[in-house]
Amino acid sequence: MPKHNIDPYSEVIIGMDALREFVVSIWQAAGSASREAALVADHLVEANLAGHDSHGVGMIPRYMRACREGELKLNSHAQLVRDAGAVLTIEGARGFGQVIAFEAMERGIERARRLGVCAIGLRNAHHIGRIGHWAEQCARAGLVSFHFVNVAGDPLVAPFGGIDRRFGTNPFCAAFPREGRVPLVLDFATSAVAxxxxxxxxxxxxxxxxxxxxxxxxxxxxxxxxxxxEGQHGALLAFGGAVAGHKGSGLAAMCEIFAGALSGGFTSRTETLVTSNAIVNCMLSVIVDPAAFDAPDKDKEADAFVHWLKATRRVEGVDEVLLPGEREDATRRERTETGVPIDMTSWAQIIDAARAAGMTDAAIAQYEAR
Ligand SMILES: NC(=O)c1ccc[n+]([C@@H]2O[C@H](COP(=O)([O-])OP(=O)(O)OC[C@H]3O[C@@H](n4cnc5c(N)ncnc54)[C@H](O)[C@@H]3O)[C@@H](O)[C@H]2O)c1
Incomplete structure (x- = not known):
């Protein structure tokens, strides 16, 4: 693997199974139990397959740095700290978000099936990655869900009308399951881009x-x-731009408060800035069983709307009006066939992280060759 003179425009393409195995090997070498390594690999590779490379295997170097700083705690589990029936509070204690959020959703799914609805305040998990992954876990169980997330103590986004960083890229996600088809999954950062x-x-x-x-x-x-x-202190803008940025900014603020305050976690401000490599997420999830409503025609109604929406006249250059989740589904199908493209800078950083985890060059070379 060349370490210098990397062409930033070149990329490797690696099949999803080989990539998944590589990620499992990296985290096992770092000390993760096999279930944790598998959950992390599933999540990261799935994010790449969905086309969200920002939340895929390119996160490994940052996670590895947080792990070596003792900020990301391997082999931790979601701790139920308060059980109020339909409302659960779960402590993440900086465990791997890919494990903590999975376990939190498992609990919420069980409760929503029993009671019709469950709200979970999840706090202090290490990065929980692509939020759509958690909505999809709920949707596979036939459940609707909404998720408000803050990136606690890591402000990168200026509020509408402001210049200074005041909140994180605070994602919002909502999903609607559909029988025999991919769910509708709206999942985005409230910043203009993640x-x-x-x-x-x-x-x-x-x-x-x-x-x-x-x-x-x-x-x-x-x-x-x-x-x-290094040393730059610009900021991301909230989504919506000059005309409608107040909407992105407002949703980001509500994510900060719902996720950071209601979960018993923390909101971003001078006293709570996270200065390490850790990424701390808190999340308010509301999981609802659609069967608990008096809505026998819900699928028919939803489908009729989708049909009507797609039948719109389209602006030039648009082949199809997409619904939330359809772009990810198309990218997933394509990359499952063709493999996952990874830019050379990110790939070199991932290889370095594998070395830092303790993998030998011979073990790494198996994957570089594939
Ligand atoms: N854990 C964290 O701290 C954190 C923070 C920020 C973002 N994220 C994640 O980052 C990921 C990327 O966020 P983003 O803001 O870059 O997403 P994005 O701008 O790509 O928007 C994605 C959403 O828009 C829909 N979409 C995309 N193109 C569309 C089109 N042409 N027509 C209709 N709908 C379309 C997608 O289906 C999806 O629901 C998300 O998965 C988010 O959860 C995580």
Whole structure:
């Protein structure tokens, strides 16, 4: 693997099974039990398959640094700290978010099936990654869900009308399961783009789209270095831009408070800034059993609407109007066939992380060759 003169535009393409095995090996070498390594690998590779490379295997170097700093605690489990029937409070204690959120959803699914609804306040988990993954876990159980998340203590986004970083990229997610088909999954960062997408642009050496970043003085910029270069203190904008940025900014603020305050976790401010490599997520999830409503025609109604929506006239260059989750489903099908593309900078960083975990060059070479 060349360590210097990496062409930022080149990439490796690796099959999903080989990539998954590689991720399992990395975390087992770092000390994860096999179930944890498998859950982390499933989540990261699934994010890449869905087309969200910002939340895929490219996170491994950051996770490894947090792990070596003792900030990400391997082999931890979701701890139920308060059981109020339809409301559960769960402590994540900086365990692997991919395990903590999975276990929290398992509990919430069981409770929502029994009671019709369950709200979970999940606090202090290490990065729980792509939130759609958790909505899909609920949808596989036939359940509707809504998720409000804060990136506690890691403000990167300026509020509407502001210049300074005040909240995280705080994602919102909502999902509606459909019999025999992929669920509708709306899942996005409340920033104009996810921070990981700016990281991918930085690694590739390309500009971000306009309307995403401001520099330290609040001027618009397309340089991803405004967020990721050493000593730079620009900010992401909330989604919605100059005209409707108050909506993204408002939703981000509600995510911060629902997730950070209601879970018993924490909100972002000067006293709570996370200065290590840890990424701390809190999440309010509301999981609902659609069978508990008096709505025998819900699928028919939803399908009729979808049909009507898609029958709209389209603007030039648009082949199909997409519903939430359809883009991810199409990318998943394609990448399952063709493999996952990973830019060379990210791949080199992942190889370094594998070495840091204790994998030998010979073991790593097995995967580089595939
Ligand atoms: N854990 C964290 O701290 C954290 C923080 C921020 C973001 N995230 C994750 O980052 C990921 C990426 O977020 P993002 O904001 O870059 O997502 P995005 O801008 O790609 O938006 C994704 C959503 O928009 C829908 N969509 C995409 N293109 C569409 C089209 N042409 N027509 C209709 N719908 C379309 C998708 O189906 C999906 O629901 C998400 O999975 C999010 O959960 C996680």
């Amino acid at each position: 921070a990981g997408k700016v990281r991918v642009a930085f690694n590739k050496g390309v500009e971000t789209p306009a309307g995403v970043l401001i520099d330290v003085d609040g001027r618009p910029t397309r340089d991803p270095g405004a967020l990721f270069s």
